[in-house]
Every structure is written in C-alpha cells, then in structure tokens.
Amino acid sequence: MVKDILQIGHPILTQKTRTVTDFEDSVVRETIVNLLDTCIANKSISAGLAAPQIGSDLSICVVRRTDLEDSRSKKIADDQLWKVLINPTISGQSDSFSEIWEACLSIGTGRDRLYGPVSRPAEVEISFADEQGNRRTIAGEGFFSHLLQHEIDHLNGKLFISYISNPSNLWRSADLDNYLAENDQYPIIK
Template structure:
C-alpha cells in the first residue's frame, strides 16, 4: 500500500471534475482502494474519494472507527443515493482537500445507498448520523461538489481566496 498526495484547494480544476463509473471491481480497483485507505488513515480522516488523489473514478473509502477501535473500512464503488429523508441534520464538516477549515453543513439525516462492494457485488445500505453525512460528503466529491458549496457564498469566497493567497505565498 502507498500513501498518495491529497489534492487540495486551490486546485479546483481537479476537485470539481466529475468522476466516471467503475466498469468492474478488479485487482487494480482493490489496490487503489487500499492506497486510498492508507492515505486517509495517514492524513488522518474518516472518508476519501478517489478524485481527492487525482483519480476521477467513482470510488470512495470510509472508516468511522475511533483510534482505539478495530478498523472497519467501507469500500464503495459507483454509489447512488436512492432515497434521502426530508429530516435534515447539521454537522460540522471538514475535508482533507480543504485542510484546517470546518463549517456547519445541513444535509438529509438519513439516506439509502446502492453501490458495489469490494468483491464487486451489488449492495444496499441505510445510513444515518455521521455515516449518512460522510457518504453524502464523499459522493459530492465524485460529482465535483465540495462541502463549501453548501455554505454561504461569502464564506466560500473567503475560503477560496485564503487558499489562493497561500499558494501565491508558497505556503502550500
């Protein structure tokens, strides 16, 4: 397994690219998932979409386990939200592609998801709480959407300017 550099702002061109579906879950896809998982654990984070390492494929990994708990990685290919609740929940989100920035985001509290698992088998799951939030956040990445797109334009513009300035000053 390898740790791969994470694409961060101000590289919006890459982060806003819409990812392509995976044809089949094969050894190459599983290797990419393993690399993504190692990269995510190293960062550290709880979710990572393939586009965040510059690969525009509809793949993501999530692990909500705490440091002292056994790892419970979830490998997801070609996710599709088939239902979302009308009830909303707020969660303070952060993103490995937007380091050290957190903001309250409102999303559906529950979702149903259809996807392919690590063996390429079709699966469905019902997610609530942090898992529902994390899945929606990562699926947004696959669609070229960042969590800052869910906040006010003023706040989003400030964040983008901050990262553009840091890049000009050579701090990224």
C-alpha cells in the same frame, strides 16, 4: 501507498468521476489500496476520502464506519473500520435535515483547515458495489449520513463549501477550536 491529498483549486476536485466497470482492473485495485492506506495514515483527522482527492477519476470512496464506534471510543480493527464504496449513489433519504459542522482534507491543512455548517438529509440509504462488484446498500444517520453524502459529493465534483452561502460561516480550525473552548458550543450560524 499513502498518497498526497490534493487541495482545493486542483481541477479533478470539481469533475465528475468515471463509473467503475472492471472490478479486477489493476488501476481500480491500486486506487482502493491507496485510498485505504491514505485513510489509515490520516485516521486521527480523517473520516473518509474519495478517489479524486488522491488524483484518480474513478467513482470510489472510503468511509470510516463511525456508525460502529460508540461514545466510549470502542476500538475497531482497521479492516472493519473503513468501508470501500464503488459507484455509490443515494437510493433513499429522509425528509428531515440535520446541520453538522464539516471539514475536508482537501480544504486547508492543519490549523488552517476550514470548517462550516452543512445542512443535509438526516438519514440516507446508499447503493454501491463492493470490491468484488456485488451490489450492496448501507444506511446512515446523523454524522455518518453526512459523511456518506460528503464523499459522494466528491465523486460528483462538489465540495462541502458550495453548501455554505455566507463565507462568515467558514471557520479556520484554530479559530473554531478556540471558540469551542471558550463557549462550549458551535458558533451561531449567520
């Protein structure tokens, strides 16, 4: 079922989630279905979604496999495009960092969604359980690395704006789109 996405200010967005222990539990199964349905319904603007964003306190998130998509926008079926991560943790990360402009479905809507530059490890390895409870790992670099870390942050009650020390580096979607159209590059970080 497609769920409403909670917005900044809702208390669940700043709380640590509960570890999933029973992978057959109906609430766990329902949360996974709801996350996938909501991501697919919002796929034109979504790269991932975490359970707290739809009101669940379970440690589950879904990420878009942007690492499988190439610059030609190769079409990938929805069942392969979205990856469910249960109880994910960062098991390894690079010493080098990259800065990528991030946004969040829980921080503004439409042309008022906020964007900001976030510095994170350029490469990560994530340990997680799949939908059957089997332990797996997935690696990410560049944008996919940021995406994995962004969704894990949600599960730990952290929003991307907490990484931005200067509020002038937060841009409304409409303003950022106009800036990019005029300058063909992202704003200088202050």
